[in-house]
Amino acid sequence: MRTPQQPSLFDEMEIGGAPAAPRGGEPRVRPGPAGSSLPNPPDASPQPSLFAGEEPTVVLPEGYRVVATGAALAALVARLTAVPRFALDTETTDLDPMVGRLVGISFSPAVGEAFYVPVGHSVGRQVPWHRVAEALGTLLGDPARAKIGHNLKFDLRVLERAGLRVSGPHWDTMIAAYLVRAEGGHGLKECARRYLGREMQQFEDLIQQGRLAIQQMEVGAVARYACEDAEATFALREALAPRLAETDQEAVFRLECELVPVVAQMETDGVAVDVATLEELARALEEQLVAKAEACFAAAGQRFNLNSPRQIGAILYGSLGLPASRMTATGPSTDEMALRELAGQHALPGRILEYRELNKLLTTYALALPRAVSPITGRIHPGFHQIGARSGRFSCAHPNLQNLPKDSANTIRRAFVAAPGHVLLSADYSQIELRILAHVSQDPALLAAFQAGEDVHARTAADIFGVPLAAVTPEQRRVAKGINFGLVYGMSPQGLAAQLSIPVPEAERYASAYFARYAGVKTAMADILRRARAQGFVTTITGRRREVSGLKAPDGRARGQAERQAINAPIQGSAADVIKAAMVRLAPRLPEFGARMILQVHDELVIEVPEERAAALREVVVSIMEESPAPGFRVPLRVDTQIARAWS
DNA sequence: TTACTCACG
DNA sequence: ACGTACGTGAGTAAG
Missing domain, CATH: 1.10.150.20 (5' to 3' exonuclease, C-terminal subdomain)
Structure with missing residues (x-):
């Protein structure tokens, strides 16, 4: 695995004498209020081709086109303008949209037809980014034109960072595929196999073939790959739409697609965290943890790995001869309930529980959360996965901020703070x-x-x-x-x-x-x-x-x-529907307050808002969240709110 | 990779 | 008699 500290061979390479594109070495810290997305155009300086003088090595399939001239760009815009909906897909230098830079955009206006617009290649001819952005901006921002994409959240975030806002309606084929069938994978290639009977070129094959980073590869090779992605996505919509209808899930699909830009914004904005608070907590926990471990060893009469359930089991149920009450698949359990039952008979079980509590706080939260802070924004940007849970709930990862300890005795949540001049408005459904x-x-x-x-x-x-x-x-x-x-x-x-x-x-x-x-x-x-x-x-x-x-x-x-x-x-699923619908209704009201949704925890929304607007926004949030979620829904909904500098 | 444990709603 | 409720993600050990 490559890490930012270990640049690959290719990072040193300069082509045609032009300086290599700036990379992640010098993070531009963007402190302050939730990410006002600065324009971040792709590294797009047209340069002499590495392959100048050689024959093109890639022949594009019929129906696929590279858009590398002003005339071709105009033709693409004309073609996309002529259709009510088109598919799009982005190629980037990294799978993390916070890090990745735009390499190219592919479009498909119809089955069998696709275009690739290179914008961040370091070789080959391409139209300058400002002209591409100007030509496509109107089209992408046109609310009368549907944009089809597979995991559109990713493309929306990448394009937004590059300065292009994409407006809905959105039609996300990954979400559609999940709703139609939750089992199995939902990647584009798998979906194409399942619903189109097509075997697509894998990304790994593209990369291996050139042994180059994608932005350094010949445009034609990337174009063939990228066009196929966009075109298959377009075809997937046609295959999946009738299945959504058959399963009567058009309404929930519409809801999820309307939510996509809201979630994209939430992830990009992220949440501010006071690292110093966490570091201080970690130091205190480390000290307590050492003492607690010694107390455990004293009670056990020997030293062992306190993080190993197996070794704990061997001591408790072997050396000490305590009775095993609960079993796991592989042996006697040492989980909390089992240890509580033993607490009256020996000092060790209780001390192990105390050790585990401290250890959990230290390793999963106090030590791990600071590592999740983006060097680019100084904030934490968890992934919120709309289709992460079978019930319809979000899941949250990298890191999971939906399971931070709630216990008032610890300071984990207190480390999550509003930007300077802002407060956090937390609104949660009561008994949803x-x-x-x-x-x-x-x-x-x-x-x-x-x-x-x-x-x-x-x-x-x-x-x-x-x-x-x-x-x-x-x-x-x-x-x-x-x-x-x-x-x-x-x-x-x-x-x-x-x-x-x-x-x-x-x-x-x-x-x-x-x-x-x-x-x-x-x-x-x-x-x-x-x-x-x-x-x-x-x-x-x-x-x-x-x-x-x-x-x-x-x-x-x-x-x-x-x-x-x-x-x-x-x-559980209806409750998820209710809050997701509230998020969609709320999102367009936030800009007027300078506010941003930054977290969702199943029945709770956390919004970052300038301090002086918080009280006014609270009224709007409560009234929107308490709206009847469906015709004939007569149970009153109640929302409680809190306003504070920190999330606690 | 799988199992266990534990944090949340 | 029952292996102790629904839904998640992460850290660690051990294979």
Whole structure:
């Protein structure tokens, strides 16, 4: 693997005496407010060809064209102007759009037809970038023309960095492919194989063939590859559109495509982090960790690798002879629940738990997060994956900021801060999944509880224990809260019992008391299961589909798991639909406040806004998020907000 | 690469 | 009797 510290052979190479393109060595730090995207044109100086005097080695297939002259560029614009939609694809020097520079853009206005516009090659003839941008800008910004792309988020970010804004409507073939079929890969090449029966040239083959970085390769070779990408993408749209219709997922597809530019913006803007706070925390944790490790070794009577579950198991269940309660696939478990059970019998298990807590904070957060800060912007730019979760939720990675510790005892979230002069506005849905359940079930008692604005856990407690609302004890509310969480997860009495640390028969009594009071919920769940068994899938309020297999499995455990998935997916997935739709409605309102959406954590949105506009924006955010998400959705939605310098 | 553990909603 | 609920990503060990 290459690292920025180890430039390849080719970085030293200069062609035709022109200076090599500037590379990542000198990061231009862009401090301050969330990334106002400075123009960042590709490294595009036309240079004498490395291959001057040689015959072109690549013959383009019929229908593919290189756009390397002003006349060809005009012809491309005319051709694209004549069609209602076209596919586009970008070639870049890096897969990270924060780092990669534009090498070329390919377009396809029809099946069998594609154009490649080289803009960042270091060899061969090409039209200067400012002329390309000028010629294509209007077209790409035209809201009357649909842009088709495979993972458009990437191309939008790269083009934006190069100074070209691409407006919708967007038609993302990767998202379409995922909605049509979640299993298997969703790369362009795989999709072309599956839906077009085509075997495409792999990127690795292109690179290996030239043994050069893409921007240094002969334009013709890249053109052949890039044209195929754009053209296959165009063809994919035609193959996938009818499948989206067959599965009744046009509405959710439209939602996801409208979300693409919103997510692109969120990733590009990133979030500011106070590295000094994290470094200070890391130092403190390291100190505590050493002491805790020594305490563990003292209790164990020997030294061992505290990060190895296997070695911990050998000590606890071998040397110390403690009884193993829970098993994993490969041996006795040392997870938190297992160690808690042993805590009364020996000092070691409790100390291991304390060690693990510190170690998690140190390695996963305090040490790892500073490494994720971009040297280019000084901010962290996590990837938000619209199709990352089967339920319809986002997933978040590199780093995952959706699972930062929430415990007020630590300072991890406090290290996430607003830019100078700004604050973070956090807005989260209250009880969104239970409200979805109320809507889906139309259970009168649950609907009434929300419409009355009651504390729903207390209401549930009052109902299942048969006491007045005002008389509910904290313990009763705790049990009711467990029930309500359990409902969303497709609860089993066993799971409920384990979660609440109560006997199974008691959990069974609570569950039946609940379903007696909320009979609509019981019948709604039975309906979902019946339909799931008949159709093989469940759906959300927006029509997002999730296939569920195993509902007819003879193995009770497998069947139970499938049933819980079938119950949970419409609830979790509808909640995802609700917040995604709110993001789409909210995004166009943010510029007037100078604000940017920077994080989404399932039921929470975090927005960075100039301090003096925060109060005004809060009203807008709340009113948009609380809007009814669908016709006939009568459960009131409630959004709580916080405004602070930091995310905590 | 797989298994385990653990952070979040 | 049941292997302890739904959905994720990351760090580490060990093969």
